[in-house]
Amino acid sequence: MIMRAFQLFALLVLFGVGGAFAQTETATRVDFAAWEKIAARAEASVKSDAVSDAAFETLRQELVVWRGLFGVTKDSNAERIATLKQQISALGPIPEDPASESAEIIARRAELSEQMNEIETPVVRSTEAYSQAGGLINEIDQVLRDRQTNALFERSKLPINPFLWATAIGELGQSIWSIGSDTQQTLTSDTATAKTNQNWPQIAMLLVVFLLLVLGGRNWAIRLADRIYAMTFRGSRTLGFVVSLAQVLLPYLGFLALVKAVDVAGVIGVHGQVLVDVFPTAALCVLVSLWLGKRIFTSSDGHAIFEVSAEQSRKGRIAIAVFGSVFAIRVLIAAIVDADKFSVDIANTLYLPLTLISAFCLWRLSKILRVHVRLNSEEGEQQRPLNRILSVLGRAGGIIALVSPILAVLGYSNAAEAIVYPSLLTLGLLAFISLVQRLVDDIYALITGKSGRAEQGLLPVIIHFVIVIISLPVLALIWGARVDSLTELWTSFQNGFALGDTRISPTIFLTLIVVFLFGYFITRLIQGTLRMSVLPKTKIDSGGQNAIISGLGYLGIFASVIFAVSSAGIDLSSLAIVAGALSVGIGFGLQNIVSNFVSGIILLIERPVAEGDWIEVGQYMGIVRSISVRSSRIETFDKTEVIVPNSDLISGTVVNWTRNSLMGRVTVPVGVAYGTDTRKVEKLLIEIAADHPMVLVDPPIRVFLQNFGADSVNFDLKALIRDVYYVAIVKSDLNHEIIKRFAEEDIAIPFPQRDLWLRNPEDLAAALSNQKTGPKE
Structure with missing residues (x-):
C-alpha cells in the first residue's frame, strides 16, 4: 500500500512527459496488423478465467501504449485535412450534368479527393482502434475489479484451529531456517569471501554509516x-x-546503507534477498509511526494535534508505534508467504494475530x-465541522475495531484486513495532512510577518484545499484502488469532456483561463493609465472620466472572453440553437x-x-x-x-440638484401680523x-406675498445661493x-390664537357650585 503512492506519482509523471513528447512527434505509420494480434489476444484473455492478474496487468500496459499511439495518430494531419476540404469546397458542388463541368x-x-482518402484512412482506422483499445482496457479493469471484490468474500479455514497453527508455525520456521541456511552457505562460499575481501573498505564505511x-x-x-x-x-x-523529519530520514538512510553493504558483500542468498528487498519498507513503517506519534500527541512547540491528557497521549503514541511495528512485520511475512507460496489457510493463520493487534490499536x-x-x-x-468529522471517524473506527477481529476469526481474513489496515492508514494520512497544513500556516506567518497561526488568511485556506x-x-490507494484505475481516471481527465463538437480538456481550459487573465490584466492596466495619466490632463469632467x-x-x-474562447479553439456554433433556447428562458427570469x-x-x-451629483429619486435624497x-x-x-x-x-422621476451647476434656490416662508406694512416687510x-x-x-x-392666512399675511423669500449643498445652513x-x-x-410674527365661547355659562356655574357644596338633602 505504501509503495502504491510512489508508483502512482511515477506513472503520472511518465504520462505527462510521454504525452507532451508524443504530441511533438510527427505521426508515423501504425502497424495495424500487429495491433490486430494484440487486440485478438486481449479479447481472448478477457473471456478466459485462466489468465492471472499479473498477465492482465502486462497486457493492459501494452494496450495503454497502443492507445497512446492511436491517440496521436487520430489527431494528426488535422490542418492538412481541413485545407483539402476547403480546396474541394472551393471547386463548387458536383453538377447534375458532369458534361457541363x-x-x-x-x-x-x-486528385484532391484521392489525397483526402489517403490521409483520412489511417486517421479513421486510428480512431476506431483508439476506441477499441479503450474498450479492452475497461474490460480488463472490470475483470480485475471483479476478482478483487470476490477475493474480499473468500473464506478460508478457521485460523484459530490449533492444527493450522502448528502447521503455520512449522512452515514459517522452515522458511526462516531455509533463509539462514542459504545465507550460511553463501557466507562460506569462495565467491562471497573473495567479494568481501575485495570490497571490505566500502562495506566497512557503509556499516559505520549504518551504526551512526x-x-x-x-x-x-x-x-x-x-x-x-x-x-x-x-x-x-x-x-x-x-x-524533526530527520528523525525518519537519518535512520532510514542508515538502513539503506545496511542493505547496500549486504548487497556489496554478497552474503545473502536467494531466499534471504526477498527479505532484504522489503526490509527498508518495513523499517520506514516503524520510523514513520514513531515520528507521527510524537508529532500528534506531544509537540515541542506546545501545539499537539490531539489535546488530551498525558496518559491518553502516552497510550496514543504506544498504539501508533505498535501498529507501525505490526505493519512492518506484516510486510516481512507477506514477502516470505509470496516467495514460498504458502497456502491461503496458512497465510491467514499467520496474519490473524497481526490483525487482532491492529484492531486493538484502532x-x-x-x-x-x-x-x-x-x-x-x-x-x-x-460542534464545529472538524469535531463532527473526528466524532464520526472515532465511532466508525470503534465499529471496525470490533467487526474486523470477528471476520478474521471466522476466516474472512481478506475482508478483515481490507477494513482494519486502511482505517489505521487513513488516520495516519489525515494526521500527516494536518501537520502539513500547520506547516503551511507557519510558513505563511513567517513570510507575511503575522504573529501566530494564519488560519484566517485566504492563501493558506486555498493551499489547504x-x-x-x-x-x-x-487515500484511494489505501482503500484498495489500483494504480491502473487511477491512471485511467487521469487519462480520462486529460482527454476532457465533449461540449457539442468541441472537447474541453485541461489544456484547453488552462489556455482559456490564462488568455482571459492576460486580457483582464491588460484591460486593468489601460484603465489605470487612463485614470492616472491621460484623463486628468483633459477637460473632461470627473463623471465623463x-x-x-x-x-x-x-x-x-x-x-x-471572445479572444480566450477563440485561442482555446472552442467552437460553440453547434450550441447556437441550444443557447438561443436557453436565452429565451433566461431572458424571462433575468x-x-x-x-x-x-x-x-x-x-x-x-x-x-x-x-457626486445631488439627486432625489423616490423617497431618497x-x-x-x-x-x-x-x-447605483x-x-x-x-x-x-x-x-x-x-x-x-x-x-423613474429623478431630481438632479447639481446636474448643470452648484447654484440652487432657497425659499423661506415668512408670516406677519395683519396690519403690518407689507412693502416694508418686502x-x-x-x-x-x-x-x-x-x-x-x-x-x-424676490419676495412674493403668497396669500392671506387665517392668522397671518404669508410671504415667500426666494433667492439663489452659490452652493446648493448649503441650502439648509443658509435657510x-x-x-x-x-x-x-x-x-x-x-414687526410681529403671529401665532395661531383661538377664542373659546361657552353656551349657558350660568348652568356651568351652578354645576360647579353644587360640586363644591355637595348635594342637597
Missing part, C-alpha cells in the same frame, strides 16, 4: 528539534518541523479521538437584471446622473457615490447608503437676504436674521 476541374477534384545513523541519528534529530522549538526566534516552529486510537472531541466541545453548543485534493489519490473608464472595462472584459444592465450602460453614455453596471449607490445626508437599481434612474426681507454671503444678487432676490441663517430684524422693527 470542365475536364480540368473534374481532374482536380479527383541508526543508533544516534534519531536521537540527534529529536534533541536538535527540541532545542529549536524552545527558541523564540521568528520561524523556529517551521525550522523545528523540518528538522480501538484505542478511536477512543482517543472521541475523548479529544469531548474535551474540545463546549456543552450546549453545536489543494493539499486535500492531492491526498485523494493516496468615470464613464470612459467603466465603459472601457466592460469592453475589455468582453473582448478578453429580465430585471438585463434591464438594470442596459440602464447602467445608458447612464454611462448619456450621463443624466454622474458620481443624497449624493451619488458610484454607478455600476447593475445599480447613493449616500443620504443621514450617512446611510441606498442601492438604487439603474432602471429606476432611467424610467424691503426688509430683501435686505436680509442680500447681506448673506452665500446669496447671489444676480438674478435679483437657518436667514430665519435667525429675520427674527432679529423683525424684533428691531417691531
Whole structure:
C-alpha cells in the first residue's frame, strides 16, 4: 500500500512527459496488423478465467501504449485535412450534368479527393482502434475489479484451529531456517569471501554509516528539534518541523546503507534477498509511526494535534508505534508467504494475530479521538465541522475495531484486513495532512510577518484545499484502488469532456483561463493609465472620466472572453440553437437584471446622473457615490447608503440638484401680523437676504406675498445661493436674521390664537357650585 503512492506519482509523471513528447512527434505509420494480434489476444484473455492478474496487468500496459499511439495518430494531419476540404469546397458542388463541368476541374477534384482518402484512412482506422483499445482496457479493469471484490468474500479455514497453527508455525520456521541456511552457505562460499575481501573498505564505511545513523541519528534529530522549538526566534516552529523529519530520514538512510553493504558483500542468498528487498519498507513503517506519534500527541512547540491528557497521549503514541511495528512485520511475512507460496489457510493463520493487534490499536486510537472531541466541545453548543468529522471517524473506527477481529476469526481474513489496515492508514494520512497544513500556516506567518497561526488568511485556506485534493489519490490507494484505475481516471481527465463538437480538456481550459487573465490584466492596466495619466490632463469632467473608464472595462472584459474562447479553439456554433433556447428562458427570469444592465450602460453614455451629483429619486435624497453596471449607490445626508437599481434612474422621476451647476434656490416662508406694512416687510426681507454671503444678487432676490392666512399675511423669500449643498445652513441663517430684524422693527410674527365661547355659562356655574357644596338633602 505504501509503495502504491510512489508508483502512482511515477506513472503520472511518465504520462505527462510521454504525452507532451508524443504530441511533438510527427505521426508515423501504425502497424495495424500487429495491433490486430494484440487486440485478438486481449479479447481472448478477457473471456478466459485462466489468465492471472499479473498477465492482465502486462497486457493492459501494452494496450495503454497502443492507445497512446492511436491517440496521436487520430489527431494528426488535422490542418492538412481541413485545407483539402476547403480546396474541394472551393471547386463548387458536383453538377447534375458532369458534361457541363470542365475536364480540368473534374481532374482536380479527383486528385484532391484521392489525397483526402489517403490521409483520412489511417486517421479513421486510428480512431476506431483508439476506441477499441479503450474498450479492452475497461474490460480488463472490470475483470480485475471483479476478482478483487470476490477475493474480499473468500473464506478460508478457521485460523484459530490449533492444527493450522502448528502447521503455520512449522512452515514459517522452515522458511526462516531455509533463509539462514542459504545465507550460511553463501557466507562460506569462495565467491562471497573473495567479494568481501575485495570490497571490505566500502562495506566497512557503509556499516559505520549504518551504526551512526541508526543508533544516534534519531536521537540527534529529536534533541536538535527540541532545542529549536524552545527558541523564540521568528520561524523556529517551521525550522523545528523540518528538522524533526530527520528523525525518519537519518535512520532510514542508515538502513539503506545496511542493505547496500549486504548487497556489496554478497552474503545473502536467494531466499534471504526477498527479505532484504522489503526490509527498508518495513523499517520506514516503524520510523514513520514513531515520528507521527510524537508529532500528534506531544509537540515541542506546545501545539499537539490531539489535546488530551498525558496518559491518553502516552497510550496514543504506544498504539501508533505498535501498529507501525505490526505493519512492518506484516510486510516481512507477506514477502516470505509470496516467495514460498504458502497456502491461503496458512497465510491467514499467520496474519490473524497481526490483525487482532491492529484492531486493538484502532480501538484505542478511536477512543482517543472521541475523548479529544469531548474535551474540545463546549456543552450546549453545536460542534464545529472538524469535531463532527473526528466524532464520526472515532465511532466508525470503534465499529471496525470490533467487526474486523470477528471476520478474521471466522476466516474472512481478506475482508478483515481490507477494513482494519486502511482505517489505521487513513488516520495516519489525515494526521500527516494536518501537520502539513500547520506547516503551511507557519510558513505563511513567517513570510507575511503575522504573529501566530494564519488560519484566517485566504492563501493558506486555498493551499489547504489543494493539499486535500492531492491526498485523494493516496487515500484511494489505501482503500484498495489500483494504480491502473487511477491512471485511467487521469487519462480520462486529460482527454476532457465533449461540449457539442468541441472537447474541453485541461489544456484547453488552462489556455482559456490564462488568455482571459492576460486580457483582464491588460484591460486593468489601460484603465489605470487612463485614470492616472491621460484623463486628468483633459477637460473632461470627473463623471465623463468615470464613464470612459467603466465603459472601457466592460469592453475589455468582453473582448478578453471572445479572444480566450477563440485561442482555446472552442467552437460553440453547434450550441447556437441550444443557447438561443436557453436565452429565451433566461431572458424571462433575468429580465430585471438585463434591464438594470442596459440602464447602467445608458447612464454611462448619456450621463443624466454622474458620481457626486445631488439627486432625489423616490423617497431618497443624497449624493451619488458610484454607478455600476447593475445599480447605483447613493449616500443620504443621514450617512446611510441606498442601492438604487439603474432602471429606476432611467424610467423613474429623478431630481438632479447639481446636474448643470452648484447654484440652487432657497425659499423661506415668512408670516406677519395683519396690519403690518407689507412693502416694508418686502424691503426688509430683501435686505436680509442680500447681506448673506452665500446669496447671489444676480438674478435679483424676490419676495412674493403668497396669500392671506387665517392668522397671518404669508410671504415667500426666494433667492439663489452659490452652493446648493448649503441650502439648509443658509435657510437657518436667514430665519435667525429675520427674527432679529423683525424684533428691531417691531414687526410681529403671529401665532395661531383661538377664542373659546361657552353656551349657558350660568348652568356651568351652578354645576360647579353644587360640586363644591355637595348635594342637597
